[in-house]
Amino acid sequence: xxxxxxHKFSLFLLLxxxxxxxxxxxxxxxxxxxxxxxxxIPGVNVALRGQPSNVSTNAQGVYTIQVNxxxxxxxxxxxxxxxxxxxxxxxxxxDVTLVADAQTLTEVVINVGYGTKKKSESLGSTxxxxxxxxxxxxxxNLAAAMRNRIAGVxxxxxxxxxxxxxxxxxxxxxxxxxAALNGATDEPLYVVDGITVxxxxxxxxxxxxxxxxxxxxxxxxxxxxxxxxxxxxxxxTKRGKIGKPSITYNGYLxxxxxxxxxxxxxxxxxxxxxxxxxxxxxxxxxxxxxxxxLNYISTLNYKSWYDEVWQAATTQRHNIGISGxxxxxxxxxxxxxxxxxxNYAGMQFDKYSFRSGIVATLAKGLKADVNFNVDYxxxxxxxxxx
Numbered sequence: 001x002x003x004x005x006x007h008k009f010s011l012f013l014l015l016x017x018x019x020x021x022x023x024x025x026x027x028x029x030x031x032x033x034x035x036x037x038x039x040x041i042p043g044v045n046v047a048l049r050g051q052p053s054n055v056s057t058n059a060q061g062v063y064t065i066q067v068n069x070x071x072x073x074x075x076x077x078x079x080x081x082x083x084x085x086x087x088x089x090x091x092x093x094x095d096v097t098l099v100a101d102a103q104t105l106t107e108v109v110i111n112v113g114y115g116t117k118k119k120s121e122s123l124g125s126t127x128x129x130x131x132x133x134x135x136x137x138x139x140x141n142l143a144a145a146m147r148n149r150i151a152g153v154x155x156x157x158x159x160x161x162x163x164x165x166x167x168x169x170x171x172x173x174x175x176x177x178x179a180a181l182n183g184a185t186d187e188p189l190y191v192v193d194g195i196t197v198x199x200x201x202x203x204x205x206x207x208x209x210x211x212x213x214x215x216x217x218x219x220x221x222x223x224x225x226x227x228x229x230x231x232x233x234x235x236x237t238k239r240g241k242i243g244k245p246s247i248t249y250n251g252y253l254x255x256x257x258x259x260x261x262x263x264x265x266x267x268x269x270x271x272x273x274x275x276x277x278x279x280x281x282x283x284x285x286x287x288x289x290x291x292x293x294l295n296y297i298s299t300l301n302y303k304s305w306y307d308e309v310w311q312a313a314t315t316q317r318h319n320i321g322i323s324g325x326x327x328x329x330x331x332x333x334x335x336x337x338x339x340x341x342x343n344y345a346g347m348q349f350d351k352y353s354f355r356s357g358i359v360a361t362l363a364k365g366l367k368a369d370v371n372f373n374v375d376y377x378x379x380x381x382x383x384x385x386x
Contacts, residue, residue, distance in 0.1 A: 027066065027067070027068055027069075028066070028067060028092070029064055029065070029066050029067075029092075030064070030065055030066075030067050030074070030088060030091070030092065030093070030094055031062065031063065031064045031065075031092075031093055031094075032062070032063060032093050032094040032095045032096065033057075033060070033061045033062050033063075033095050033096075034046070034057050034061050034063065034076060034078075034095075034096045034097075034098060035061050035095075035096075035097055035098070036081070036097060036098050036099070036100065037097075039061070040057070040060050040061025040062075041057060041061050041078060041081075041098060042056075042057055042058060042059045042060070042061060043056055043057060043078070043148075043151060044056065044057040044061070044063070044076060044077070044078045044098070045075075045076070045077045045078065045148050045149050046063045046065055046074060046075070046076055047065075047074070047075045047077075047137075048065070048067065048068075048072050048073070048074065048075070049072070049073040049074075049075050049085060049136075050136060050252070051068075051072075051138075054137075054147075054148060055148075056148045067088050069088075070088055070089050070090055071087075071088075072087075072088045073085050073086065073087055073088065074086050074088060074094065076096050076098065077133065077149070078098060079127055079128075079129070079150065079151055080100060080101060081098040081099060081100055081101055082098065082099045082100075082101045083133075084096060084098065126214060126215065126216055126217065126220050127150050127151065127152070127153070127214070127215040127217070128212055128213065128214045128215070129146065129149060129150060129212065129213050130210075130211070130212045131207050131208065131209070131210030131211055131212060131213075131238070133149070134146065134149075134207040134210065135206075135207040135208045135210075135250050135319075136250070136252070137207070138252050138254045138315060138317070140162070140163070140164075140166070140315070140338075140340055140349075141166055141203045141204075141205075142202065142203065142205050142206070142207055142210070143155060143166035143167070143168050143202070143203065144157065144166045145207055146168070146213075150215060152170060152171050152215075152217060153168060153169070153170055153215060154168070154169040154170075154172065155167070155168060155169075156169070160342070161342065161347060162340040162341055162342050162347055162348060162349035162379070163340065163349030163351070163377065163379050165199065165200075165203060166203070167187055167199075168187060168188060168233065169186055169187065169188075169230075170188050170215060170217055170230060170231030170233075171217055171218065171231065173186045173188075173229075173230040173231065174186050185230075186230055187199060187230060188215075188221075188228075188230050188231035188232055188233050189221070189224055189227050189228045189230070189231070189232045189233070190202040190232075190233050190235070191224075191232060191233065191234050191235065192205070192235040192237065193235065193236065193237055193371065196227070201375070202233070202235070204351065204353060204375035204377065205235065205237075205353075206317075206319055206336040206338070206353050206355075208248075208250050208319035208321060208334060208336055209237050209238055209319075209321075209334055209336070209353070209355045210235060210236070210237060210238065211236045211237060211238045211239070212236050213233060213234065213235055213236075214233075214234040214236075215231065215232070215233055215234075216228065216231060216232040216233075216234065217231050220232075237355060237357070237371070238321070238323070238332050238334070238355075238357075239330060239332055239357055239359055240323045240324060240325045240330030240331040240332040240357065240358070240359060241323050241324070241325070241330060241332075242324075242325055242326060242327055242330060243324055243325070244324055245322055245323070245324035246322070246323055246324060247320065247321070247322050248320070248321050248322075248323075249318075249319070249320045250318075250319050250320075251316070251317060251318035251319065252316065252317055253314065253315070253316040254314065254315045254316070255312055255313070255314050255315075256312065256313040256314075256315070256343065257312040257313070257343070258310065258343070261306075261310075262306065264304030264305070264306045264307070265304060266302065266303075266304060267297050267300060267302035267304075268294065268297045268298045268300075270304075271288070271289045271293065271294055271297050272289075272294065274288045274289065275288050275289055275294075308345075309344055309345045309346075310343055310344070310345070311341075311343060311344075311345050312343070313340075313341050313342055313343045314339070314340075314341060315339070315340045315341075316338070316339050316340075317336065317337070317338040317339075318336065318337050318338075319334060319335065319336035319337070320334060320335060320336075321333065321334030321335075322334070325359075327361070328360065328361050329358065329359070329360040329361070330358070330359050331356070331357070331358045331359075332355075332356065332357050333354075333355070333356035333357075334354070334355055334356070335352070335353065335354045335355075336351075336352070336353050336354075337350075337351070337352055338350070338351045339351075346380065347380065348378075348379070348380035349377065349378070349379050349380075350377065350378045350379075351375070351376070351377040351378075352375070352376045352377070353373075353374065353375045353376070354372075354373070354374045355371070355372070355373045355374075356371070356372045356373075357369070357370065357371040357372070358370045
């Protein structure tokens with residue numbers, strides 16, 4: 001009986017070891033080179049489809065990214081090239097050759113601030129990205145979703161606090177110290193559906209409500225005068241499309257936690273350390289903890305300060321929209337909810353937004369465009385004190 005049990009137990013251990021080996025082997029690094037007919041392409045965005053992981057190719061067009069399983073799909077995207085998606089499978093190296101998107105130049109119509117024209121007819125420096133490319137990226141706001149995706153556009157976050165502002169900078173523009181004191185910034189001008197808005201209003205936009213974004217650089221932004229000296233970000237929100245009403249949903253949920261937890265002092269160890277420090281300095285030992293205090297602290301089931309405040313952070317976003325209409329009138333309505341908390345307990349940011357619009361053809365050459373937008377955000381501050 002014992003030999004049969006030992007035999008079964010040995011088989012069980014071998015099975016578990018083999019399974020863990022397979023799972024460990026699936027987490028690996030993939031490397032490769034991205035190029036076109038002219039050679040390597042730097043700055044190409046490489047991401048795992050549906051996951052918050054993306055890198056960019058270096059000056060030699062080389063990238064390295066970590067994948068979790070053979071079922072992962074790599075997404076290669078770069079302005080002016082056809083987006084490619086490649087299944088990882090069991091490969092360790094994946095080289096990609098991007099193909100220029102001829103449609104981007106000959107058919108795509110871009111917003112140039114004072115109207116629209118084909119991209120091939122635009123003489124200034126412009127870049128365009130669609131909302132579909134951004135809505136699946138698990139980023140806290142619209143600006144953060146554009147990190148490493150637009151050439152010449154820098155993205156920087158003020159802090160890691162949930163709901164903190166993410167700044168955009170076009171072509172590394174800057175302002176003098178005196179101009180900064182007078183309220184000038186190095187940020188571009190934000191224009192949503194033809195109306196100039198603040199950066200906060202731009203941050204409140206959800207990617208699911210965006211049709212496309214156009215970036216005007218250098219001379220392209222001259223139409224806006226001095227206001228557009230640092231570049232212009234033109235946002236076109238979604239409109240209704242002719243056809244039967246259709247409902248769309250998009251959402252994600254992500255968790256961020258520490259890969260390795262540092263070893264921290266317990267309450268008793270911390271108190272003893274402070275007493276040792278006091279003996280080396282000029283402070284009296286009584287300034288800290290007496291022997292009676294130490295005995296009491298040693299009986300407490302007290303975690304370290306790290307364990308008291310650290311938590312796994314979650315980020316989630318959900319949005320739903322409905323669109324439809326006829327050749328005379330089209331409509332669109334959509335709402336979104338986003339929630340983000342921090343690894344530091346007690347910090348929370350929630351955002352709600354609703355957007356709707358109706359475009360009606362009143363007569364030949366005469367249209368009415370009515371939009372209604374509401375954004376609301378709440379931020380909870382930490383109640384912990386150090």
